[in-house]
Amino acid sequence: MSVSWLKPGVLLILLSLCEPAAADLPLLNGNLQVPYVVAPRYESSADILLQLPRQVDPLVPVPIGIRVFQDRVQSITLLTDEVEPVQLARFDLEPEVRPELSTRFRARGGGVLVVVRTEDRILAARRDYALVTAAASAALQSPGPGTGLTSPAVEVPSAAGSSAASDALTDVGEDSFMASMELRAWRRREVNYVELRPVAPLSSRVQQLDATAVLQQGLDRFELFQSDKRLLSASIGDSLWYEPYFRFSFSVGDVGDELVLSWQGSNGTEGQLSTTIVASD
Secondary structure, rough: OOOOOOOOHHHHHHHHOOOOOOOOOOOOOOEEEOOOOOOOOOOOOEEEEEEOOOOEOOOOOOOEEEEEEOOOOOEEEEEOOOOOEEEEEEEOOOOEEEEEEEEEOOOHHHHHHHHEEEOOOHHHHHHHEEEEEOHHHHHOOOOOOOOOOOOOOOOOHHHEEEEEHHHHHHOOOOOOOOEEEEEEEEEEEEEEEEEEEEEEHHHOOOOOOOOOHHHHEEEEEEEEEOOOOEEEEEEEEOOEEOOOOOOEEEEOOOOOOOOEEEEOOOEOOEEEEEEEEOOOO
């Protein structure tokens, strides 16, 4: 309806009688107050693939696979998806390392958050899960995470392709948390894979775990080297599973090259593991 026939004074009176809209912004001393909106520190991205169970038991390790479909990835950080996130682990990658990894963690809260930093972007993805009390023992038969990123089925000769921690530790007793770990590496389809894993199957020990077992000494950080070149470094949080599993892949190197993992425990102990890349068809 046209209001051109209204005199300006009458129009002003009519407008003054209107009630303010419910969504009107507040006024302070006559000045319009625009609410401050905090910009997100990262952008949600479909280029991050997370693979983990929908239901998890907080008393057993939760396998997770992470794959990033982006180039020039500098770091991958795994956190709990809570109001105040707890960092589970951070991995700083060199360009030769493929942006994918597998590990396992101790569940808490209702999900996980993965933050990926590239040269010019910060990306994130989250995945929810439900906490259950019954342990899925069948999923524990595999020594590594049961995700689509698991290593190929290959028997790596212990003499060449793996190194038990008890043979390579420095100034650490046999009862150390790393005394039962091994480093394995193999080459398959022009890609090198490396695992840090327990020597004995996890399923043989998970029934003995309780709330006090996970509070023992843990892995604090480690670095992986190939021919004196650092491939990656990792910082491990207290909430990661106390007996760790990690798997990475990279493009440099060939069969016969030596890999060295330098680690530091949460109580300051240090040591090294070494292994040789073996062929796997």
